[in-house]
Amino acid sequence: MKKSICLYFQVHQPTRLRLYRFFDIGKDSHYYDDFANRTIMRRIAQKCYLPMNALLLDLIKRHKGDFKVAFSISGSALEQFDRYAPEVIESFRKLADTGSVEFLCETYYHSLASIASSSEFKHQVLKHKAAIQQYFGVTPTAFRNTELIYSDSIGAQVYDLGFNTMLTEGAKHILGWKSPDYVYTDPMQQKLDLLLRNYSLSDDIAFRFSNRTWQDWPLTGEKYLAWLKAVKGDIINLFMDYETFGEHQSAQSGIFDFMRFLPEVVIKDGTLEFVTPTQAARKLKPVAELDVPETISWADEERDVTAWLGNELQQDAFNKLYAQNEKLALINDPTLWSDFGHLQESDHFYYMCTKFFSDGEVHKYFNPYDTPYEAFINYMNVLSDFIIRVDDAYSNIDTKFALPKAETPVAAVKKAPVKKVSTKQVAPKKDVVKKAVTSTKSEKVVAKPAVKKAVNVEKPTVTKTAKTKKSKIDGK
């Protein structure tokens, strides 16, 4: 049997918040920096999404079905495509029509809902599934959570939502001596197949490709093929941000040429074949269960959730946000749901990260704020306004209940439990966060030495691009 290569790209753009001051609270409920969102979306569409989609379409046609890729496009990104770059949707649709592209399901808002609330998680997964069906006419069968966040219990929930395959990180501290290059299953739900990212080979493309101080620079198709062939295992999972192509790695680095020739080299060689996640799960038998009692992700050296919930700022903001869940379920107002969703985007919490000394450079690159404190202040101002709106709407419901003939509000409340099952599940969230954070800290020590090397190498590249990106943001 041929060894499999699974290429999967994450497509996401956060809904960036505008500068929202204390003086705006209670007065202005538009939270988003439309100008920055449009500018950045237009730029990345031109530099990455459109040229790379065209390239992939060309490759799929040329190799007549032998070349396959998978995408996960967040709902936040879809909304922005719709608004600012509809031609990108069109080009993804063309890819969908080839049948060689699989679209994965995730949380609609690229959120941390899987850690916060199972009802909110379910709601967002179903919302995203519906969006993918609507835009691309396909029903996703494989799942990947925000930033590959995963734990045994998240896996079990995902299976209950109707998925048989899930993607996550091949985190060293979880795998130990095991190889990421096989299919595993969730111990709580053995019918769920797990595909683990080979971070070393993925980062060779995503982070190191243009780094001239890297000993293996320049990376060529032949060289990369040799590495792929050297891997012992059933499957090599190459998962990365789609923005790698043309944005993180500029066109001048030759990343597009590399991608143009890689499939050809691989297919000609004949010992490897491209698969999508669902095909991989169908084709390969799991070799073992993989115990992941604590939450993992693909972020930072620690490969845990401390990039989003590692400090007290992030935890307080997170707790304050999800504390609104119960009232929102009773209010059931679409505008409030939408803002609640956008405020859940994991990026907002990422901006508040204070891990300056290890992965700070990477964080800075993706961060429109000068300091995590500014990010926090701005977010809390927005959230304060949001909470006022929720409370106002909630007290309106109360008064409606007080009226003798209150037919409409009753109906609204009835709907709520269907969408947001029960509010009881919201309560333990605080413990979950703390638990996830404290316990992963102890494992950090194990994970560090293995990953550190990879991260260090990437730094020079990222810093360089970071400056250009930042100046562009400032330039507005």
Add this chain to the structure above:
Amino acid sequence: MKVLMFGWEFPPHIAGGLGTACYGIVKGLAYNGVDTIFVMPSASGDEDNSVAQIINASEVTLDTVTSSVDEFLDKVKFVQIGTNMVPYVGEDEFYKLVEADKQRQEEDFRINYGRKYKFSGKYTSNLMEEVARYAMVGGTIAMQHKGEFDVIHAHDWLTYLAGIAAKELTGKPLVVHVHATSFDRGGADKIDSRVYDIEKRGMMAADKVVAVSDLTRNIVINKYGIDPEKVVTVHNAVDFSGRENLNVDRGVKDKVVTFLGRITFQKGPEYFIEAAAKVLKRTKNVRFVMAGSGDMMSRCIRHVARLGISDRFHFTGFLRGSEVQMMFALSDVYIMPSVSEPFGISPLEAMRSNVPSIISKQSGAAEVLKYAFKVDFWDVDAMADEIYALLQYPVLSVYASKYGYEEVNTLKWNNATLKLKNIYESVINK
């Protein structure tokens, strides 16, 4: 009577409260029949010329003082001020460095002799050098205007050397005005000895030392060893002329408790946070605002998040111009929990905006404000108590706001400067 006054800044371009105070003093003196020649390192030309003759030190040529730099340095017993804060060098090496620096400075002075020196007039890293040069130019100006003034008045350590130089060269009496001391700027263990030395030299050389509060007067006497006979308290006042209270449309329905100032150790921001957490345990309909920026800001934000009150405790960052008025207009209670505050003008501004104020007993303002609520800065329980009471018992806040407003309107510079005038007379006729 005419006074030669050395300041560091003057409205409209001000970085701290010193410029505002100087403006009030100059205006008040004019009202009391005292004319002022006001010298500042860098004037921009849009200062209010009607109250004083303003001299821009950056436009004065160094030529009338003495024939040689050495003589000048000798005359004003000049301290060589360099950036001699070089850590981790041996004693010999340090000596060499200092000597080289001294050499460089003397040459520098020679080169600049007969020229103008452009001051930045800001609080920059070469502040020490500017202070020294300001003294040289100050001496020149004093000589040029020797026949015109009767007394010299210098505000805070930045201008003390200029004051000393003017006194040495003209023989006129010197009054130094202490708005703040080194002990208010950092903790007692973080005193900059160079600044302390200049402060002490100024106070020693002065004929009278004016302190902005009894609190400051005690520091001058105890920490600088100045003869109590020589130190007089003249409380600050505040000039509200041309100011209308804003009517701002409120976005939040909750009551707002505000802290406004630099977020530094001296201002006691963390006591405010602790008190806020206590109040929030009892009542929910309140928001706390920390307006300003400073080196403790990040620490405070983390503190707030750790207490889990960040949905009720807001940070605005540094507020500019009208935003300050807006912030007062949005506030229901103002709080100044300073650990050490020579005077503290901000509660006066709050009370002028009808906002009841809670201030620490460790502030100069506490000595004059009857209708402000006073607590020890460390007593967060008392602070929480007062906040809660002002929020929950409207009669109390109405009372405090009404009488507080009347009270601050009586704190006029015209009265404070009359005391200054008396001090001038006492030193001139000595």
